[in-house]
Amino acid sequence: RQLTRQSLRYPYSIPTAPAFLRLYSMGHTVPPLKDKSLFIEKAYVNGEWVGAQSGKTFEVHDPSDGKLIGTCPEFDAADTEKAIDAAAAAFPAFRKTLARERARMLRRWYQLMVDNADDLATLITWENGKPFADAKGEAIYAANFFEWFSEEAPRVYGDTIPSSVPGNRIITLKEPVGVCGLITPWNFPAAMITRKVAPALAAGCTVVVKSPGETPFTANALAELAHRAGIPKGVVNIVTTNENVAEVGETLTTHPTVRKVSFTGSTNVGRLLMKQASSTIKKVSWELGGNAPFIVFDDVKDIDAAVAGAITSKFRSSGQTCVCANRIYVQKGIYDEFAKRFADKVRGFKLGPGFESSTTHGPVIHSRAVDKVAEHVHDAASKGAKVVVGGERATEFGENFYHPTVLTGMTKDMLIASEETFGPVAGLFPFETERDVIELANRAEVGLAAYFFSSDVKRCFRIAEALEVGMVGVNTGLISDAASPFGGVKQSGFGREGSKYGIDEFVTIKAVTFGGI
Numbered sequence: 028r029q030l031t032r033q034s035l036r037y038p039y040s041i042p043t044a045p046a047f048l049r050l051y052s053m054g055h056t057v058p059p060l061k062d063k064s065l066f067i068e069k070a071y072v073n074g075e076w077v078g079a080q081s082g083k084t085f086e087v088h089d090p091s092d093g094k095l096i097g098t099c100p101e102f103d104a105a106d107t108e109k110a111i112d113a114a115a116a117a118f119p120a121f122r123k124t125l126a127r128e129r130a131r132m133l134r135r136w137y138q139l140m141v142d143n144a145d146d147l148a149t150l151i152t153w154e155n156g157k158p159f160a161d162a163k164g165e166a167i168y169a170a171n172f173f174e175w176f177s178e179e180a181p182r183v184y185g186d187t188i189p190s191s192v193p194g195n196r197i198i199t200l201k202e203p204v205g206v207c208g209l210i211t212p213w214n215f216p217a218a219m220i221t222r223k224v225a226p227a228l229a230a231g232c233t234v235v236v237k238s239p240g241e242t243p244f245t246a247n248a249l250a251e252l253a254h255r256a257g258i259p260k261g262v263v264n265i266v267t268t269n270e271n272v273a274e275v276g277e278t279l280t281t282h283p284t285v286r287k288v289s290f291t292g293s294t295n296v297g298r299l300l301m302k303q304a305s306s307t308i309k310k311v312s313w314e315l316g317g318n319a320p321f322i323v324f325d326d327v328k329d330i331d332a333a334v335a336g337a338i339t340s341k342f343r344s345s346g347q348t349c350v351c352a353n354r355i356y357v358q359k360g361i362y363d364e365f366a367k368r369f370a371d372k373v374r375g376f377k378l379g380p381g382f383e384s385s386t387t388h389g390p391v392i393h394s395r396a397v398d399k400v401a402e403h404v405h406d407a408a409s410k411g412a413k414v415v416v417g418g419e420r421a422t423e424f425g426e427n428f429y430h431p432t433v434l435t436g437m438t439k440d441m442l443i444a445s446e447e448t449f450g451p452v453a454g455l456f457p458f459e460t461e462r463d464v465i466e467l468a469n470r471a472e473v474g475l476a477a478y479f480f481s482s483d484v485k486r487c488f489r490i491a492e493a494l495e496v497g498m499v500g501v502n503t504g505l506i507s508d509a510a511s512p513f514g515g516v517k518q519s520g521f522g523r524e525g526s527k528y529g530i531d532e533f534v535t536i537k538a539v540t541f542g543g544i
């Protein structure tokens with residue numbers, strides 16, 4: 028592990044950041060970590076840190092300024108097969124581990140994540156770009172899945188079922204599905220991984236994680252903590268790749284040893300992986316793209332609360348969460364007032380690199396993401412929307428920054444009405460009636476999250492039931508919680524993560540019939 032490379036020098040001055048970050052900004056040439064051994068430029072297979080057989084690596088860059096953070100092994104199909112073999116070799120013993128023992132491992136891993144939350148947050152900010160405070164929030168949220176599933180692990184109960192055949196008795200056993208291939212995106216470098224790995228291990232499965240090419244170092248730090256938590260070798264494997272992603276993805280989704288694939292990412296890649304996984308009829312779950320409607324009815328008693336909810340839902344991680352509000356529908360009676368207060372809040376944002384203590388919003392992940400944002404804003408403006416705040420690239424910070432933007436006068440023929448922007452742009456659509464807005468909200472081909480604000484309790488039930496999504500926020504813009512089932516309907520995929528249901532994705536039900544009793 029090379030920890031003293033000049034390329035790792037962090038340039039920002041961070042006046043009120045924690046002391047360890049200040050030191051770094053003063054010219055130290057190691058990553059800004061309290062525990063530098065959490066920065067690892069390798070992949071993790073069978074309990075060991077390894078390179079690719081080819082010796083090839085890929086570079087990872089800081090989205091704030093494009094500077095090199097480090098390199099990781101460029102795995103190919105053969106490297107991935109080794110990781111699958113390791114997971115397969117570890118499975119027979121791990122599935123037999125007492126559930127309470129697996130619970131203790133997960134609990135130790137949770138505690139190590141909490142103890143190292145500053146370092147995990149530093150890695151998240153460094154490679155993802157989100158502000159340090161948000162990254163710290165993610166580190167804790169991610170850890171919560173280990174705590175939650177440490178508690179679920181000993182409660183994977185089967186049934187006893189009255190038989191319809193005289194003299195027979197039926198019981199069910201819930202068994203771990205086997206080796207799991209887990210593929211996750213960069214937008215939550217820690218939480219998207221723990222949300223899958225925690226229930227998989229709780230169930231007794233072993234895993235091969237393909238970490239995102241943009242954010243492999245957070246995944247590696249998690250693996251190092253797994254090692255310290257005493258997770259046996261081969262139970263958790265991390266494969267790293269960037270250019271070979273299609274080859275590695277194909278290996279994970281077609282290899283007969285892999286019995287389950289869980290993917291979080293875009294709907295288009297999900298479609299491809301589903302096709303590939305069909306070749307060996309794997310158990311699958313897909314957490315795919317969203318296009319969340321956020322509806323504000325004019326019966327709301329507290330417009331500021333609705334504005335705050337919309338801001339949280341829309342602009343968290345600079346609009347790069349799958350549950351981000353993408354279409355904000357505001358009823359005509361309060362449209363102008365809502366738009367004014369909403370725009371005022373956005374004007375107060377402070378754009379900048381994630382390690383600056385004053386930064387409220389960071390860069391987007393890469394220049395392609397900026398291009399998409401710019402395209403959506405241009406499309407809306409050319410069709411009559413008004414740019415009230417922002418509306419342009421923030422080149423003064425770097426090529427991955429776009430000014431947080433508010434558009435009014437949005438209509439259903441604009442791209443934002445039907446496509447996920449995945450960036451810091453809020454389009455406000457006026458609407459007249461409850462029926463109109465439900466029709467607009469449900470037009471999307473995807474159905475992950477939806478939100479609405481209303482002070483009418485009957486309407487709250489009506490709307491929650493009418494929305495075609497997997498998750499609804501009523502009078503709140505924040506719905507993520509390890510205790511709550513996370514997942515979508517329609518082309519947002521199927522399967523649930525978190526909650527008591529999360530573990531179901533990693534077990535099979537075996538019916539055992541006893542005869543002649």
Ligand code: NAD
Nearest residue numbers: 211212239240272273276291292293296314315316317349
């Ligand atoms: P993406 O689909 O391009 O990438 C997601 C992951 O898939 C990454 O690890 C990527 O390397 C990998 N990948 C890409 N091509 C692959 C292939 N051919 N085979 C195997 N793996 C492949 O998505 P993205 O743009 O990086 O992430 C944003 C998308 O993810 C958005 O659409 C967002 O809504 C969605 N998302 C969904 C959820 C959810 O829980 N439903 C959560 C976060 C993000």
